Amino acid sequence: MEQYETWVDEVLVKIRNKMEWVSEKNKNKIPYRTDKNGDYDDRSDPSRKWNVDDGLNWWTNGFWAGILWLLYQDTGEERYARIARISEERMEKCFQDYYGLHHDVGFMFMPTAVADYRLTANPNSRKIAMHAANLLAGRFNPVGKFIRAWNDMKTDTRGWAIIDCMFNISLLYWASEESGDPRFRQVAMMHADTVKDNFIRPDGSVCHIVEFNPETGEKVCSFGGQGYEEGSSWTRGQGWAVYGFMISYLHTGKKEYLDTARRVADYCVAQVPSDGIIPVDFCQPPEPAYEDSCGACVIAGGLLELAKCLPEEESGVYKEAAIRILRAIAERRADFTTKCDAIVQNCSGAYHSPEHHTTMNYADYYFIEAIYKLKGIGRFMW
C-alpha cells in the first residue's frame, strides 16, 4: 500500500488524457456501452426505436454527465460542464414520458441535475432535481416502508424493493437538505431501515430483490435477481449495499448505517481474491469465470468511504482491499488507448445475461470517482 500515491498519480494522468478526447468525440451523445469497434452508442439517438425505458429514460444515462462533472472539478475546464449539460437538457424530456421513469431517478438525476446545481447553482437544475425527488418519494409504500422498484411492465412489482435503491435515496437526502422539508429524508431513512432489516444476511452478504406484500407490508420472499441464484451474493449488489449504507450514514449520522456498511464490507473484504479480480457473484461456480469490473469499482468506492469514517487503526483493511481492486482494474482491465471509448473492460450486467465482459459507462464513472477519492479531488457526489 505504501507506493499507492505514485500509482494513483500515474492513473490520474491516463484518465485525464483519455477523457479529453473521449469527451470531445462523444459530446453529442448519452453513451452507455461501446460496440465491437470500440465506439460508444447513444441512448438519446432519436433515429433509433427504443422501448419506453431503454432510450432517453435508460437508468444509466446520468453517468456520462457524472464523469464529466468529475473531470470539471479536477481540471476546472468549462468544456466539461458544457458537455455534461447536453445530457441534462435532453433528460428533462424524460418527465414527459412518465412510464419509463422508476426507482432509478436517483442514478439519473444525481450526477446530472444535482451535480450541476451543487457545482454551479444552475436554478433550472434545482427544479429538475426536485421534480425527480418528488417522483421517487411518491414510490414509497407506507405500510411496508419501502420504495417500490420498477413499474408494471411484464411482472407484478408492486411489492418489490431492490438493493440498488440504496443509491437512489441520495436524491431524497439532497431534497431535504436543499428544501428544508424533512419528508424526503424520512422516506429515505424508513426505506434504509427496511433494507437493513430484510436484505442484509447475518454473514454480511446481501439479497438483490425482496418482495413484500404491498397491502400488509409482510416479507414474502427474495429473488436472486442479477446474481447467480436466490441466496447467493451478486457482487454489484454488495457494492450498492456497502456504498449505499455509507451514503445514508453520511447524510444522517445514524450509527446503525455505518455498522451495516461495515458488516457488508467485512463480507466483501473476506471474499476479494488475492488478484483483486471480482466475479459477477461471490457464490458463482469457478467456471465460467465471469467477471464484473463494474461491481468491483462500486465496492471499492464504498470501502474508501467507510475507511474515511473509521479510526486509522481500523480503516487500513478496507483501504487496502479497495486499492487491490482498483489496481487490478487499472493494470489488467483498463483500456487507456484510443481503440475503445470506454476505460473499464470486463463488466457483466447480470450472471445469467447472454452477454458478459462488455463495457458499461457506470463502471468508468465509479472507477474514475474512486481514483479521485484516493487523491481527495472533488466533492462527495451522492
Ligand code: GLY
Ligand atoms: N442497478 C442495476 C444494475 O446494477 O445493473
